Amino acid sequence: MKRLAWRRLLAGATLVAFVLPLLAACTTVAVPTPMEAAPAGPIQGGTWTEASSADGTILNPILASDSASFDMMPYYPGLLGTNPKTGAVEATEMAESWTVSEDSLVWTFNLRSGVTWSDGEAVDAHDFKFTYDAIASELVETPRKANVAGIESIEVIDDLTVRVTFTDLKCDGLLDLGLGWLPSHLYAEDFSDIMDSPLNTAPTVTAEAFGFKEWQRDNFIAMESNDGFWKGAPNMDGQIIRVIPQAGSRLAALENGEIDVMGLEPTQLTRVGLNPDLNIFKFKDDGYSYIGLNQANPANPLPGQDEDGNLVEQDPHPILSDKMVRKAMAHSLDYEAIINKVYLGQGYKLASNVLPAVGWAHDASIEPYAYDLEAAAALLDEAGWTDSDGDGVRECNGCATAEAGVTLSLNLKTNAGNSTREELGVLVQDQLNSIGFDIEFEAIEFGTLVGELLGQSYEMVIIGWTGLGTDPNDDSFWHSRFDTPGSGFNFVSYQNPRVDELLELGLETPGCAAEDRAPYYYEIQQIIHDEIPYLFVTGSIGNVGYSNRWEGIDPGTWSFSWNIHEWALTE
Amino acid sequence: MTRYIIRRFLQAIPTLLGISLLGFTLIKVAPGDYVLMSTFDPSITAEARDEFRRQLGHDQPIPIQYVEWLTGVSLRGGNMVDNMAPMSKSCRYFGSLNFTFCDRGGGLLRWDLGYSLATKEPVWDMLRSRMPATFELGIVVLILSFLFGVPLGFLGALFRGSVTDQVVRLLSVAGQAVPVFWMGIMCIFIFSVLLGWLPVSGRMTISLDMKFSLVDRIRHLILPSFVLSLGPVAFLTKLVRTQVLEVIEQDFVRTARAKGLGSLALWTRHVQRNAMLPLATVLGPAIVGVINGALVVETIFAWPGMGRLTWFSALQRDYPMIMGAVMFFSPLTILSYLISDILYAVVDPRIRLR
Numbered sequence: 070m071k072r073l074a075w076r077r078l079l080a081g082a083t084l085v086a087f088v089l090p091l092l093a094a095c096t097t098v099a100v101p102t103p104m105e106a107a108p109a110g111p112i113q114g115g116t117w118t119e120a121s122s123a124d125g126t127i128l129n130p131i132l133a134s135d136s137a138s139f140d141m142m143p144y145y146p147g148l149l150g151t152n153p154k155t156g157a158v159e160a161t162e163m164a165e166s167w168t169v170s171e172d173s174l175v176w177t178f179n180l181r182s183g184v185t186w187s188d189g190e191a192v193d194a195h196d197f198k199f200t201y202d203a204i205a206s207e208l209v210e211t212p213r214k215a216n217v218a219g220i221e222s223i224e225v226i227d228d229l230t231v232r233v234t235f236t237d238l239k240c241d242g243l244l245d246l247g248l249g250w251l252p253s254h255l256y257a258e259d260f261s262d263i264m265d266s267p268l269n270t271a272p273t274v275t276a277e278a279f280g281f282k283e284w285q286r287d288n289f290i291a292m293e294s295n296d297g298f299w300k301g302a303p304n305m306d307g308q309i310i311r312v313i314p315q316a317g318s319r320l321a322a323l324e325n326g327e328i329d330v331m332g333l334e335p336t337q338l339t340r341v342g343l344n345p346d347l348n349i350f351k352f353k354d355d356g357y358s359y360i361g362l363n364q365a366n367p368a369n370p371l372p373g374q375d376e377d378g379n380l381v382e383q384d385p386h387p388i389l390s391d392k393m394v395r396k397a398m399a400h401s402l403d404y405e406a407i408i409n410k411v412y413l414g415q416g417y418k419l420a421s422n423v424l425p426a427v428g429w430a431h432d433a434s435i436e437p438y439a440y441d442l443e444a445a446a447a448l449l450d451e452a453g454w455t456d457s458d459g460d461g462v463r464e465c466n467g468c469a470t471a472e473a474g475v476t477l478s479l480n481l482k483t484n485a486g487n488s489t490r491e492e493l494g495v496l497v498q499d500q501l502n503s504i505g506f507d508i509e510f511e512a513i514e515f516g517t518l519v520g521e522l523l524g525q526s527y528e529m530v531i532i533g534w535t536g537l538g539t540d541p542n543d544d545s546f547w548h549s550r551f552d553t554p555g556s557g558f559n560f561v562s563y564q565n566p567r568v569d570e571l572l573e574l575g576l577e578t579p580g581c582a583a584e585d586r587a588p589y590y591y592e593i594q595q596i597i598h599d600e601i602p603y604l605f606v607t608g609s610i611g612n613v614g615y616s617n618r619w620e621g622i623d624p625g626t627w628s629f630s631w632n633i634h635e636w637a638l639t640e
Numbered sequence: 641m642t643r644y645i646i647r648r649f650l651q652a653i654p655t656l657l658g659i660s661l662l663g664f665t666l667i668k669v670a671p672g673d674y675v676l677m678s679t680f681d682p683s684i685t686a687e688a689r690d691e692f693r694r695q696l697g698h699d700q701p702i703p704i705q706y707v708e709w710l711t712g713v714s715l716r717g718g719n720m721v722d723n724m725a726p727m728s729k730s731c732r733y734f735g736s737l738n739f740t741f742c743d744r745g746g747g748l749l750r751w752d753l754g755y756s757l758a759t760k761e762p763v764w765d766m767l768r769s770r771m772p773a774t775f776e777l778g779i780v781v782l783i784l785s786f787l788f789g790v791p792l793g794f795l796g797a798l799f800r801g802s803v804t805d806q807v808v809r810l811l812s813v814a815g816q817a818v819p820v821f822w823m824g825i826m827c828i829f830i831f832s833v834l835l836g837w838l839p840v841s842g843r844m845t846i847s848l849d850m851k852f853s854l855v856d857r858i859r860h861l862i863l864p865s866f867v868l869s870l871g872p873v874a875f876l877t878k879l880v881r882t883q884v885l886e887v888i889e890q891d892f893v894r895t896a897r898a899k900g901l902g903s904l905a906l907w908t909r910h911v912q913r914n915a916m917l918p919l920a921t922v923l924g925p926a927i928v929g930v931i932n933g934a935l936v937v938e939t940i941f942a943w944p945g946m947g948r949l950t951w952f953s954a955l956q957r958d959y960p961m962i963m964g965a966v967m968f969f970s971p972l973t974i975l976s977y978l979i980s981d982i983l984y985a986v987v988d989p990r991i992r993l994r
Contacts, residue, residue, distance in 0.1 A: 116847060116848050118846075123952065124952070126756075126758040126759045127758070127759050127760055132760065134678045134679065134681070135678070135758075207695075210692065210695045210696060211692065212675070212678060212679040212681075212684050212688060212689065212692045213684075213688070214687075214688040214691050214692065215683065215684050215685040215687070215688035218685065218687070218688065244683070264760055265755075265760060269759075269760060269761075270759070270761060282848065283850075285769075285944060286766065286769055286770070286944060286949075287770065287944035287945075287948055287949060287952075288842065288843065288846075288942075288944035289842075289846045291846070291848055291850075293848065306848055307848045309846055309847070309848070311842065311846060311942070312942060312944070313841050313842075313942040314939045314940075314942060314948065315825075315841075315939055315940045315942070317825050317828070317940075318825075318828060318840055318841045318940055318941065318942060321828050321829065321832055321833045321840045321841075322840045322841060324833055325832060325833060325836070325839075325840055327839065327840055327841075514672075514955075515672075515955065516670070516671070516672030516673075516676075516677055516955060516956075516957055517670065517671040517672050518672070519672045519676050519677060519680050520671030520672035520673070520676060521671060523676055523680075524671075534682075543682070545682040545683075546682065551686070553686050556676075556686040556689050556690065557686055558682045
């Protein structure tokens, strides 16, 4: 789905790996073959209908922060394209070609000419600059400020040339430029009307395949095809996104023909698979599920670094700071059974933090931990956690991290309402308790969980990452700089100076070439695998169910609807 | 009576202020906040998150945030004019007291519920746009409840112990015991997927060129209103049945019967009127109950009403929106109970409101 592409540009790491050879050589990227116009044959008309579990909040790309909103605003042009199949950066959007300075800090983009907003105004460099300057403006309240933090300046050379200067070399820096452009001619120059512009709920212009028609909150959004779309006028009349919160109701609507597409849950696969009117697109999603192990004392969360950037010694968790215990945990989960029974086969075993989808950085030689209860028990014995009173729960008898007599009791949390995670929690509790742990499992409301997670006041958590993208950089999970209670994403308080160093080297590799960066990520994966800050449960597999009354659908992992303007009804 | 009503209205003011304070505090002390929820994204740095929080004023102590929501006036220690000015109508620094005073505009006391954090739209507009859907469903459900609940209850009492009574009692227990979400999904499965008689969800058929169609609206209304009215129908059936049975045991009924009053007159003039009295008292709670129950039904049937709006706002921690809903539903609840009390006085002349 389109959402995937957006999410990747926003949340994760993408792009750069594939641009890198170009970077080093400081060359101009060749213009790709332009998209050919749709042949005369396809049937015209029809409405493509999607279902979304939540309504969008705002139709402004620099104010929105939820994927539902991005799904509902395919009106704003972007700088760079993503290959729907490989995730590689392509010059398929506004940037027709670009050059990069020797130090990789200055990027000059040549923009496509002749692209216009639907009111006839040209889409040009001023729109790009306006959008990013708006994000930086004090008048605009947006969490997207991080997108401009690494940008020193944006200069408009001429209408179709724009130069971006970054402050520091950051090999995934292009990601920051992934937001859609606002039509600058419709806003006040000083950004004073952005927060309360009527365009935020009813955009009047578009430069993409669809234009806004009507939005009834919590109900639907209707979009009309843009006949002036530069890649070619869509065959369909328009598209509708309906808001249907309940997964069962969405499936019923898909089976009934009321909607054409939806993301499927594993339990829905059989019914959709048996339906001759529906297709399933299966793909390795760029995310994974894991159990986070807080290595610091949840009663006393400390930042990973002080103000000068020196490591701060953590108050260790009495149980989870013991690597032997973490390793015993990794051996006591039956991953195969979990993937088959809980994820209904929609997952794959994972050894460390870089996904196989990021081929050049993924170290396939690392073996995931094997399910081996004997090895797990032996590790716990060796670590000084034994059951001396015969009640089935081990206590510290000479362990390294806790006082004598402390029981091997831990709390495991996940978000309520996610039935897969709830089932996983019960299974994990069962499996760990069978070798002498005493796991208390609870499913709590997501907002509360987020608060405890970032506040680092939890012990173990079942959660997952999605939209990690094609860049292997995930420093926000492991770098001690991001261990900031209350806001950072290194909420397991993982601390390893070598990993900090490797993450920095991976991002600041001169030239950013994949082959130069890969060794750093290989070493990181080995260390993360050995030190087990996360128990990697499974890599995610996504499934999209869609109606076969449309032809031309050619879904890719990175975008389902990249060629939606070419789709047509079969009859 | 007029004095009574005026007094009740005046009493409602401190009650509502209390509710607003309690509601605000509860939402604020609950774990997780809007900034965390909307930026739960590793690509957003802690600095950007802190900056966002400062811009929204969420870095301030709860009492200051409450005053700001209530009055639209911000107070900050030190000279913060430069920081605050872009977001406010007017700002002034009081050097001697070392604090900055800003008028952001709005505030509950100025009849302004503020703007939603997520959509940046006025809270009142968001509530208002969902009202028709919720009231449409609510009114139909209330009508259905009384239309079926009252006669069924009478029927049960009239034929006490018979098969009819057994069936009515079984239905009323089942109606209250069966979870709404299960019933909703079963109805969708049977009537929409298997039989294809009714639409799965939504309030109308959605297409690019939509026209109003009453038939279409009614078709969409059938399943949600049926499912939502099951509980109230069951409740009313049980209540009416018990009431009627109680009334026919009363001395005056026996006396009336002994005096030779025909059974029709007896039922309509004596039993029915007296048995209906408690119905007036349940009307208020019934309105509130229907609005509460709508939450689940609105979610299952994708009905774009206020229940869902409130629920999603709570999940997102969209404080102004949640408080807006609280400040809308609280007066409505108070009003519903007031109507109940007045109705009670109207139908039962023995009651005097003072």
